[in-house]
Amino acid sequence: MSDPKSDDYQEWNPASKRSAGPDLAARLMDDMDPEVLEFLKTTVNSFIKWDLVIFFSENPNTTDTAVNVARYIGRELGVTESELDELVQAKVLQRDRAGELLVYSLTADLAKRDRVRHFVAVVSDVQFRGKVFYHLIRGMR
Amino acid sequence: MERIKSGVPGLDEMLAGGFLAQSANLVEGAPGTGKTTLGMQFIYNGITKFNQPGLILTFEEFPQQYYDDAASYGWDLRALEQANQLRVIMTSPEVSHADLERVDGRIQAMIQEIGAARILVDSLTHFDRLSDDPITRRGLLFSFINSLKRERLTSLLTRESTTLIGGIEGPEEDVAFVVDSYLLLRYVEIESAIRKALLVLKLRGSDHAKDIRQFEITRTGIDVRSKFEGREGIMSGNPRRMADSFVEAFVKRS
Numbered sequence: 001m002s003d004p005k006s007d008d009y010q011e012w013n014p015a016s017k018r019s020a021g022p023d024l025a026a027r028l029m030d031d032m033d034p035e036v037l038e039f040l041k042t043t044v045n046s047f048i049k050w051d052l053v054i055f056f057s058e059n060p061n062t063t064d065t066a067v068n069v070a071r072y073i074g075r076e077l078g079v080t081e082s083e084l085d086e087l088v089q090a091k092v093l094q095r096d097r098a099g100e101l102l103v104y105s106l107t108a109d110l111a112k113r114d115r116v117r118h119f120v121a122v123v124s125d126v127q128f129r130g131k132v133f134y135h136l137i138r139g140m141r
Numbered sequence: 142m143e144r145i146k147s148g149v150p151g152l153d154e155m156l157a158g159g160f161l162a163q164s165a166n167l168v169e170g171a172p173g174t175g176k177t178t179l180g181m182q183f184i185y186n187g188i189t190k191f192n193q194p195g196l197i198l199t200f201e202e203f204p205q206q207y208y209d210d211a212a213s214y215g216w217d218l219r220a221l222e223q224a225n226q227l228r229v230i231m232t233s234p235e236v237s238h239a240d241l242e243r244v245d246g247r248i249q250a251m252i253q254e255i256g257a258a259r260i261l262v263d264s265l266t267h268f269d270r271l272s273d274d275p276i277t278r279r280g281l282l283f284s285f286i287n288s289l290k291r292e293r294l295t296s297l298l299t300r301e302s303t304t305l306i307g308g309i310e311g312p313e314e315d316v317a318f319v320v321d322s323y324l325l326l327r328y329v330e331i332e333s334a335i336r337k338a339l340l341v342l343k344l345r346g347s348d349h350a351k352d353i354r355q356f357e358i359t360r361t362g363i364d365v366r367s368k369f370e371g372r373e374g375i376m377s378g379n380p381r382r383m384a385d386s387f388v389e390a391f392v393k394r395s
Contacts, residue, residue: 058203058204058205059203059204059231061204061228061229061230061231061247061251062230062231062232063230063232063236063240063247064231064232064233064236065233065235065236068232068233068236072201072203072231096247098236098239098240098243098246099239099242099243100239101235101236101239103236103240105247
């Protein structure tokens, strides 16, 4: 579908629409809650982060190591660990020491928790989720 | 001696009034015998009947599973969490153990936040993977259970039994030594039907029922009923009528 000359591409992204102004992604994002859009652009910019944010939002009392969190969300440790650290930098998660262990949990900051909760509530809408997926895939290119 | 009632019909009577306050209580049984249900009922009743907030500490089982299972008995765990009377915590044995060893740990903070008096730990079986060395494992288990006591919690600890039916095993030495009570849940086969049996093997410093009771998991939770009358060998999983064994022992011999 990425070949602009293909029939599939023409059907999916007709010339009339392409010439109508901003690209498809921009148009898809037009009606998106600006706060959620910002959260997507700056914080949840990968599918692994998406899984992690949903996981910690659904399990707000969880504190665990990167090894165990990776297992819970069904991802490889290597990639999960770096994504966890980026979410710590974004202050969505916090990283603490429990004895010798480095553990991750949802931030204690209530305002940030509200933002996460709002994001998770919004993305539970199937149509909206489609737009978000498109945004994420586009960001991965 | 202060008692902590489970509120489970029939069980407190077997325990001579309930569990001992700030004690560690082990419930062992095969999958599906009702260990987690018994534990959730202990926590739910504590909050709703005895005004004792509680924690559910789950190892590798998602909280959503507990919300769903509890809802099928009419227990709204989410509402209790929102009312700050319950916290469902999913973590791992190594992290909870390390956390409880800290003076400012997250679990301790949650205990103080809601004034928790009870805890369900589901299940101790996950400690097995922390070390292959039984001495190290026993040390971890001891300090974990002691830290629950230090927090003045009355705990109900589940442990999976590998035996599905019958074949009663001796209590695992390491755990049996440190817990204050030991309850066994077993499947038994009677006249081609599977029934469930409960036995209180140990209740430290107190009398308790010595008979084996049958129990059902009903729409409102566990209901402990009468003892198995006229049968023996219940915990073998395949009991016989006492009359049959009498015949076998005396009549056939003559």
